[in-house]
Amino acid sequence: MTAQTLDGQATAAEIKSDLRTRIADLKASGHLPGLGTLLVGEDVGSQKYVAGKHRDCAAVGIASIQRELPASASQEEIEAVVRELNDDPACTGYLVQLPLPRGIDANRVLQLIDPVKDADGLHPTNLGRLVLNEPAPLPCTPNGVIQLLRRFEVPIEGAEVVVVGRGVTVGRSLPLLLSRRSENATVTQCHTGTRDLAAHLRRADIVVAAAGVPHLVKPELVKPGAAVLDVGVSRDESGRIVGDVDPAVAEVAGWLSPNPRGVGPMTRAMLLTNVVEAAERAAGIAR
Numbered sequence: 001m002t003a004q005t006l007d008g009q010a011t012a013a014e015i016k017s018d019l020r021t022r023i024a025d026l027k028a029s030g031h032l033p034g035l036g037t038l039l040v041g042e043d044v045g046s047q048k049y050v051a052g053k054h055r056d057c058a059a060v061g062i063a064s065i066q067r068e069l070p071a072s073a074s075q076e077e078i079e080a081v082v083r084e085l086n087d088d089p090a091c092t093g094y095l096v097q098l099p100l101p102r103g104i105d106a107n108r109v110l111q112l113i114d115p116v117k118d119a120d121g122l123h124p125t126n127l128g129r130l131v132l133n134e135p136a137p138l139p140c141t142p143n144g145v146i147q148l149l150r151r152f153e154v155p156i157e158g159a160e161v162v163v164v165g166r167g168v169t170v171g172r173s174l175p176l177l178l179s180r181r182s183e184n185a186t187v188t189q190c191h192t193g194t195r196d197l198a199a200h201l202r203r204a205d206i207v208v209a210a211a212g213v214p215h216l217v218k219p220e221l222v223k224p225g226a227a228v229l230d231v232g233v234s235r236d237e238s239g240r241i242v243g244d245v246d247p248a249v250a251e252v253a254g255w256l257s258p259n260p261r262g263v264g265p266m267t268r269a270m271l272l273t274n275v276v277e278a279a280e281r282a283a284g285i286a287r
């Protein structure tokens with residue numbers, strides 16, 4: 001068997017093309033969406049991701065507001081920029097790029113973001129809304145995973161899903177999304193405390209690997225025909241991405257997301273979607 005590729009790059013391009021029309025409608029009604037980013041420090045990966053987000057904005061017609069601080073910035077300096085972005089009317093949605101430098105209380109920073117402008121869906125109010133099943137901006141990578149599964153018609157209803165990882169941006173909220181009535185999956189969350197990861201993986205219909213452990217998911221751990229999504233990002237000596245999934249899994253799986261060009265571009269497409277939806281809400285445009 002050779003797995004069907006869950007092509008995130010192509011899917012994200014389709015989503016962006018749909019968003020262009022909505023952005024044109026917003027602009028025609030005098031509402032210009034603007035995405036703000038705050039990048040603290042010089043992490044090369046984070047710089048790349050933020051640059052990609054602004055490239056996407058330029059491509060679809062969203063205005064960009066880029067704020068940067070050095071790695072030495074204090075908690076107070078970071079919080080001051082967050083307050084500025086809250087008050088800036090040109091910035092209709094924004095995010096603070098994670099991770100923040102060591103010593104910074106990221107939760108305090110996230111809590112300061114105006115929930116209405118939370119483009120990442122990571123503000124505690126919006127995560128709480130997700131728990132309560134109320135409308136809220138959805139966390140970008142988890143929503144990107146769901147959209148990729150839906151668009152490639154991977155059966156989710158009733159599926160046994162294993163999510164490996166419990167980080168703030170993916171692992172914590174993905175099980176919440178997958179277990180909503182609209183998805184109806186049965187989800188097992190695995191992490192470093194899981195006693196027999198192999199046993200969980202072998203019975204999964206869908207595996208989402210977001211542990212940050214290179215090639216953690218090997219072909220012999222995957223049920224034939226399963227869908228496998230590779231979210232993990234590690235880098236080799238030359239800076240190339242090494243995912244959580246051994247590429248040889250393609251010989252066993254029914255679907256496999258490449259890495260790069262799988263879930264990463266979908267994360268960015270979902271961010272743009274959140275910005276457009278927030279601008280539409282502000283403009284009173286119902287969808």
Ligand SMILES: Nc1nc2c(c(=O)[nH]1)N[C@@H](CN(C=O)c1ccc(C(=O)N[C@@H](CCC(=O)O)C(=O)O)cc1)CN2
Nearest residue numbers: 048049095096097098120140169260261262264265267
């Ligand atoms: N505030 C946030 N911080 C972080 C998030 C997040 O959703 N919000 N997620 C990750 C990083 N991330 C988004 O910020 C992200 C990761 C990967 C990509 C992407 O497009 N990757 C490309 C490859 C790019 C490369 O060559 O390095 C791909 O997969 O094809 C976009 C965004 C942590 N921080």
